[in-house]
Amino acid sequence: MLLSYLPVIIMFGFVLFLASAVLFVNKVVGPKNPYKEKLSPWECGMEPIGDADTGHFRVHFFVIAILFIVFDVETLFLFPWAVVLKKIGLFAFVEMFIFIFILAIGLVYAWAKGALEWV
Amino acid sequence: MDVNIKLFLPEIFITLFAFVIIGIDLVMPKGSERKHLARLGIIGSLAAINVLIINSGVTGTTLFGLFIQDGVSIFFKVLFLLTGIVILYMAMLYEEKVKNFKGEFYALILFAVLAMMFMASSNDFISLYVSLEFLAVTLYILACYTKEESASVEAGLKYLITGALASGFLLYGITYLYGATGSTEFTSISRILTGKEMSGFLAIGLILVVTGLTFKIASIPFHVWAPDVYQGAPTPVTALLAAGSKAAGFVILMRVMFTALGSIKPQWVLFISVISASTLLLGNLAAMPQKNIKRMLAYAGIGSAGYLLMGIAAGSVLGSGSVMFYLLAYLFAISGTFLAIVIFYNSEGSDSIDAYAGLSRRSPLLAATLFIGLLSLAGVPPLGGFIAKLYLIAAVVKEGLMWLAVVGVLMAIAAMYYFLLVIKRVYLLPPKVNLPIKIGTVDTALLYSINIATLILGIYPGPFTDWVMEIAKVLFRGN
Numbered sequence: 001m002l003l004s005y006l007p008v009i010i011m012f013g014f015v016l017f018l019a020s021a022v023l024f025v026n027k028v029v030g031p032k033n034p035y036k037e038k039l040s041p042w043e044c045g046m047e048p049i050g051d052a053d054t055g056h057f058r059v060h061f062f063v064i065a066i067l068f069i070v071f072d073v074e075t076l077f078l079f080p081w082a083v084v085l086k087k088i089g090l091f092a093f094v095e096m097f098i099f100i101f102i103l104a105i106g107l108v109y110a111w112a113k114g115a116l117e118w119v
Numbered sequence: 120m121d122v123n124i125k126l127f128l129p130e131i132f133i134t135l136f137a138f139v140i141i142g143i144d145l146v147m148p149k150g151s152e153r154k155h156l157a158r159l160g161i162i163g164s165l166a167a168i169n170v171l172i173i174n175s176g177v178t179g180t181t182l183f184g185l186f187i188q189d190g191v192s193i194f195f196k197v198l199f200l201l202t203g204i205v206i207l208y209m210a211m212l213y214e215e216k217v218k219n220f221k222g223e224f225y226a227l228i229l230f231a232v233l234a235m236m237f238m239a240s241s242n243d244f245i246s247l248y249v250s251l252e253f254l255a256v257t258l259y260i261l262a263c264y265t266k267e268e269s270a271s272v273e274a275g276l277k278y279l280i281t282g283a284l285a286s287g288f289l290l291y292g293i294t295y296l297y298g299a300t301g302s303t304e305f306t307s308i309s310r311i312l313t314g315k316e317m318s319g320f321l322a323i324g325l326i327l328v329v330t331g332l333t334f335k336i337a338s339i340p341f342h343v344w345a346p347d348v349y350q351g352a353p354t355p356v357t358a359l360l361a362a363g364s365k366a367a368g369f370v371i372l373m374r375v376m377f378t379a380l381g382s383i384k385p386q387w388v389l390f391i392s393v394i395s396a397s398t399l400l401l402g403n404l405a406a407m408p409q410k411n412i413k414r415m416l417a418y419a420g421i422g423s424a425g426y427l428l429m430g431i432a433a434g435s436v437l438g439s440g441s442v443m444f445y446l447l448a449y450l451f452a453i454s455g456t457f458l459a460i461v462i463f464y465n466s467e468g469s470d471s472i473d474a475y476a477g478l479s480r481r482s483p484l485l486a487a488t489l490f491i492g493l494l495s496l497a498g499v500p501p502l503g504g505f506i507a508k509l510y511l512i513a514a515v516v517k518e519g520l521m522w523l524a525v526v527g528v529l530m531a532i533a534a535m536y537y538f539l540l541v542i543k544r545v546y547l548l549p550p551k552v553n554l555p556i557k558i559g560t561v562d563t564a565l566l567y568s569i570n571i572a573t574l575i576l577g578i579y580p581g582p583f584t585d586w587v588m589e590i591a592k593v594l595f596r597g598n
Contacts, residue, residue, distance in 0.1 A: 105142070109141055109145060
């Protein structure tokens with residue numbers, strides 16, 4: 001019973017060896033050429049302003065992220081719906097439009113309340 | 120397609136009204152009064168109750184067994200819609216107290232009611248979880264709605280974090296139950312479990328699912344959020360948490376324990392009884408030293424969850440029927456009490472119990488409402504709460520859980536103490552200022568009808584108890 005786990009243990013040992021070997025070789029033979037641009041954090045192609053570790057950043061990012069997630073999830077529902085559309089018929093077709101309509105109301109609401117304004 | 124729209128017509132109604140409220144809110148000028156939106160929500164709820172009663176004969180399952188409409192779900196939906204109407208009215212009184220008030224507050228209350236209605240109709244662990252999260256998300260937003268007050272923000276954050284943890288427990292438990300039975304639908308789980316012995320997976324799943332659900336009903340081990348959230352949240356939201364969310368948690372608990380896991384009842388009775396007894400002890404003893412009335416009611420609510428769990432522990436038609444009757448009496452007692460608290464807060468700006476001194480001389484109606492509401496919660500005859508507690512204790516005695524009944528009776532006496540402390544201030548102590556508190560005509564009518572309902576449930580409970588006992592039989596169809 002326990003012996004059937006032997007391949008797993010061998011694999012685990014091999015992974016451990018390979019991972020540490022790659023890191024080690026990289027450390028020894030890899031070229032190192034750090035300069036200012038390379039070390040600075042990537043922020044949408046802009047010059048970073050100030051430090052990130054003060055903990056102050058706009059709450060607005062969060063609102064945008066939430067709005068993005070909603071439509072991300074919508075796409076998730078749209079794909080399987082599109083694949084089986086012929087099988088599930090007219091009801092599901094209408095149903096999905098109701099779903100998109102409800103999401104659209106949400107977007108219109110957020111828009112009208114000024115959630116997308118970047119002041 | 121397995122879709123029978125007639126079964127979820129009331130839900131469609133509420134959805135429509137909530138979206139109409141959001142739409143109208145957008146075109147209304149900024150900063151104007153939004154009380155008409157609440158009135159619209161009340162009309163929508165009344166319409167949905169009407170639809171429910173007209174279609175009360177139409178029962179069955181739809182959406183591939185995810186959704187069920189039966190006597191129990193209709194009973195609870197009417198209960199939730201009534202709660203929603205009272206909460207919307209309370210929110211209307213509360214509107215001036217909130218800076219930057221938006222109409223979405225009313226829409227969110229309707230969405231919370233909608234989520235509770237779906238919970239009452241869930242017949243599958245999938246729909247149970249989705250509707251539970253739907254309710255949780257709306258309540259997270261509502262709990263921290265007064266963003267200027269740090270207590271409210273704290274309430275929202277605490278509710279969110281404990282809620283997420285409890286959700287994790289629940290989901291993990293559901294995976295174990297699915298692993299043990301191969302199904303998520305309640306009736307098929309019950310069919311598979313009939314005549315089976317308890318296995319390890321099943322036990323882990325059961326314990327995790329019950330633990331996750333104790334968050335909604337505010338009982339041990341997930342009760343810690345209740346006092347802080349009750350105190351910090353806007354009072355209408357506190358009332359919604361106390362009356363609505365608790366009842367929604369219990370309808371789910373009844374469906375899971377009786378319909379799905381009813382066939383292995385002997386194995387979980389002790390587990391539920393221990394939770395019930397410890398919740399009773401903690402809730403009622405911790406309520407005694409409280410200085411804030413909302414915080415005291417939070418602990419009293421934990422104590423009530425203990426009583427309601429007695430009905431679950433009994434695991435019989437009598438037990439579940441008395442849970443339903445208790446929730447009915449609880450709804451009227453809680454909504455009357457909280458309505459009085461909102462009116463008092465609007466006039467005095469305080470929730471501390473000491474501020475209630477001499478209320479009987481300033482407003483006899485508010486004093487009488489607190490008197491009836493709090494004594495019904497304590498379980499004093501001839502009020503609704505007394506009959507409810509009596510039935511619950513009878514249910515556990517009938518199942519041979521004498522020790523649990525003894526704890527229940529002792530804690531009913533303990534509950535008298537802290538409720539009477541409030542009533543002593545209201546009736547016996549002299550007021551600090553002797554100005555009468557103004558109450559509007561509609562407020563008066565509402566307070567009178569709630570008090571009369573509590574009295575009727577206590578004096579003439581016969582038709583109501585017969586009704587809930589008849590409905591409760593549906594839950595045991597699986598075994």
